Amino acid sequence: MSATVNETAADALRAETIVKSFGAVTALSGVSLHVKRGEVLGILGDNGAGKSTLMKIITGYHKPTAGQLYVRGEAVDLASVDHARALGIECVYQDLALVNTLPIYHNMFLNRELRTPFGMLDHRTMRRRAAEALEDIGVNVPSVDEEVEMLSGGQRQAIAIARAVYSEAKILLLDEPLAAMGAREAGLIIDLIQRQRARGDISIIMIMHNYAQTLEIADRVMLMQHGEVTFSGAARDTSVEELLEIVRREYRAARAR
């Protein structure tokens, strides 16, 4: 028993046999995962595999039907997104939760605005801190006053990641961080993710579509199909071919049923 506790304590996040049903539909049927401190976990799977549902359970958006989450070894029942956030769980959604019509620095502080003693927005300090934070994290933008609308897809993704990192995320979830991105822009985001990993105190869970990119960035990969985990292992011990073979096998088995 004590061995189990020690083992979980080493994990920044651990999910055990998570089940999630929406009425008659079972989106997740007993999914377990864990990610260590400073580790990057890539989750692969087709649409409808349950990746997004799993993500929303970890961020406190959905409550699991059954199963248990552990954050830094402690069992937690996430009551809300704010609760998860208070535990250092941050998520960068695919839509990036950026407001196009607001400048970068307002987006960096969205819902965490700095205020003067009279409750007025402290534009000056937010502007300065946003510029400092972006420089620190290594994101180049022309000006923090630029409206997000004016930025490229890669820049927008970088801003969203920078915001999560700046808010001192300990467990960072990225939903398709390289989706719809050219090679050069994807390269910038991969650099950004790897720089965060190099810091060693942040755990990253990425939902991905591209197998080769996932094996390149992640320490470990997990394959999900129809609400179950069909593969989990170190990225260096597997290959795109092996993963695709598992996908095909499961697909054939599902059709036979």
Add this chain to the structure above:
Amino acid sequence: MSQPISLRRHGSRLFALREASILVVAILLFGYFAISNDNFLSGANLQTLSQFIAPAAIIACGEIMLLICGEIDLSVGQVFALAPFIMAFSVKAGLGLFIGIVLALLVCAVVGLINGGITVLLRVPSFVTTLGTLFLINGFTLTISRGYPVNTPGGATIANIFGAEGYSEFLWALLIVLIMHAVLRHRRWGLHTIAVGGNLTGATEAGINAARIKVGNFVLTSVLGGVTGILEAFRIGSTDPLAGGTNIMFLAVASGVIGGTSLAGGSGTIIGGLLGATVLGVLQDGFTLAGINAFTFDMIIGGAILIAMIANIRVQGMRKGGRR
């Protein structure tokens, strides 16, 4: 440290640009009528002008907040008519003027809660929700008043403070515009209103309570509608069940849109709304002095809204296109 400061100037210039074009239009129109008609700059006419601008500007403050967060209130003109009746009947019932005003504004707040509640909780588009409450409130006001106007209660001093004295209604409008400008640009409420209208899902994911923002802005708009109705009742001295109506509501929405507020949500300006109301007021007043009739004026307003919207979209396109 020098860099953020220079960036800041750049940013406010962009924001200013949006209001500058409508300011220029307002000044040009003002200049045109001042030169073409000797009576335009007379004290009496400027007072009339200010009394035309004030109600549209106050209600525009509410409509602009709603438009920014992606909603609209069509019923505000009926709330405008209802509020002074609640006040008058409260006074008649012996509750006193102060309690009468408080009660009237509370009723307005409840209307806002109903508008917001139906829109947000039951997911009925606000266009439809407030179209329903528009008729409902109008019928209610006609019923409790039996269709007859009543005298506005209160002595001369109170009436003067609340709109009867020359520029008092305009001063109220300026005060409300300044407060709402500060709320939009310098308070979390304003920033979150923009966020909810600019990216509803994103704002929710960031933890912003979108329902609270939207319902709050419905309440604000209804209360501002009630305030305007009460100010106008004091100014005119009589409380009419058919005062306000869709006319004042459309003027307020038009003021916002002409001032640069986007109908698509996510951006807008309160100062622009005041300038929009000023443009409409100067047009109305100037053409009245020139002897052009009310039918023509509607065509002119319609044209002005179309031109403002086309200009708005083109300027936005230029800002984006020029910087990509």
